[in-house]
Amino acid sequence: MQRYFTNEKLSLFEPFFISGDDFHHMSRVMRMKSGEKVYIVDKEENAFIAEVIEIGESAVKLSAQENIEKSPELPVQITIASGLPKGDKLDLIVQKATELGAFSFVPFAAERSISKWETKKVRKKIERLEKIAKEAAEQSHRTHIPTISFCESFTVLMNRLAEFDYVLLAYEESARLNETKTLVSTFEKMKPGEKLLVIFGPEGGVGDKEVKLLTQANVLFAGLGSRILRTETAPLYFLAAASYHFELEKSF
Amino acid sequence: MQRYFTNEKLSLFEPFFISGDDFHHMSRVMRMKSGEKVYIVDKEENAFIAEVIEIGESAVKLSAQENIEKSPELPVQITIASGLPKGDKLDLIVQKATELGAFSFVPFAAERSISKWETKKVRKKIERLEKIAKEAAEQSHRTHIPTISFCESFTVLMNRLAEFDYVLLAYEESARLNETKTLVSTFEKMKPGEKLLVIFGPEGGVGDKEVKLLTQANVLFAGLGSRILRTETAPLYFLAAASYHFELEKSF
Structure with a gap:
């Protein structure tokens, strides 16, 4: 699954948007469609699995579906x-x-x-x-x-x-x-x-x-x-x- | 065990002498006696366990007993x-x-x-x-x-x-x-x-x-x-x- 970072704080099931280079990567390079899933890490370093809702003209609309609990970070x-x-x-x-x-x-x-x-x-x-x-x-x-x-x-x-x-x-x-x-x-x-x-x-x-x-x-x-x-x-x-x-x- | 350095190259079982500050430290500060053991690192950075043979007037006579330079290989x-x-x-x-x-x-x-x-x-x-x-x-x-x-x-x-x-x-x-x-x-x-x-x-x-x-x-x-x-x-x-x-x- 592709992985992206966002500068926003995400909440489960609330839609959010990704634009800029990552929009380009998702829409043009990966040619993603509605329903596909990606990993998203928000600004508080929480990791989510999010679903693509819609590929717009300059942004992808997504919704965080699941919070991934286990931290991939060293405890120190x-x-x-x-x-x-x-x-x-x-x-x-x-x-x-x-x-x-x-x-x-x-x-x-x-x-x-x-x-x-x-x-x-x-x-x-x-x-x-x-x-x-x-x-x-x-x-x-x-x-x-x-x-x-x-x-x-x-x-x-x-x-x-x-x-x-x-x-x-x-x-x-x-x-x-x-x-x-x-x-x-x-x-x-x-x-x-x-x-x-x-x-x-x-x-x-x-x-x-x-x-x-x-x-x-x-x-x-x-x-x-x-x-x-x-x-x-x-x-x-x-x-x-x-x-x-x-x-x-x-x-x- | 006390640890000292020498500027000589040591060989196993060949006597060597330590004078100067380290002599003072061994004889006066540590009050070492014949038979005591110390760590010695020689000028080639090999580490030995050495035994005190004799405390002289201005030098300690020792003998390197064991080379403790560790193998650079993993034990498994x-x-x-x-x-x-x-x-x-x-x-x-x-x-x-x-x-x-x-x-x-x-x-x-x-x-x-x-x-x-x-x-x-x-x-x-x-x-x-x-x-x-x-x-x-x-x-x-x-x-x-x-x-x-x-x-x-x-x-x-x-x-x-x-x-x-x-x-x-x-x-x-x-x-x-x-x-x-x-x-x-x-x-x-x-x-x-x-x-x-x-x-x-x-x-x-x-x-x-x-x-x-x-x-x-x-x-x-x-x-x-x-x-x-x-x-x-x-x-x-x-x-x-x-x-x-x-x-x-x-x-x-």
């Missing part, structure tokens, strides 16, 4: 802070981590980032990633579309730590030293709705100054298993581990 | 059977799943595979994937290079099931139906060295005939969390969950 909010990696790796991170349940993304200019974002290009780069996140959210049947915000320096990122209940650094050295307890014990402590920020370095890892600042801020350093993961693979590991912990083992 | 052998996906997605699966600890790969021609492997091209395609696996194994500091073998039909894959201690199907419908227990309970049962095969459908999912055959073979169907994962993302989820379970939670 995980924000992925990635030191700007090379090439188009951030595209892969945002696409795959959105499928795996990331709540939001904070790319940041890291000490060892080779890739740079020129100030005048930031808006365009964020819009590109937002589009990737939206498409991946639709594809994976999520109700929340992850947001993207850029930190132009590590200091700006440090100033945001207080927004989160937990902050972890995914640290390559911790994996080397066989650190296995931090991730499990952090997940064990977390309650539904709590917010976690996890920081990943770029290709060269986190820099010495960054490690020092994070240590001073009492951020915990977590190992992610026994292998060295690439900068674009580590966030995917982290989110899959969170899903395994919160959705399969505990399922609260 | 996980084989990824992927229904041939479109385009170059298999490259991504093999690269990332190798980083995440896959033991071997079995691409198979699935009922719903749009991509086909012509018989005369199979050798070349496998060689390409072997090269990707080797490079990813090096990159992630693994000691095992995953092998690749092709099954030209689902029947050939079915005939191989007996090679494994456990066989699971990663089933999209199981996720939809909120199946959460199969993966956890399978991992709970597994002992070090045991072999698990996990089967993933191509883009369209596993076919009805395949589901029927697997059901007849008593293969269990496992859900992988609350979101719909793409065919190339699901194996990465599976391996990260295995690492979290076997390396972080249990660490046997």
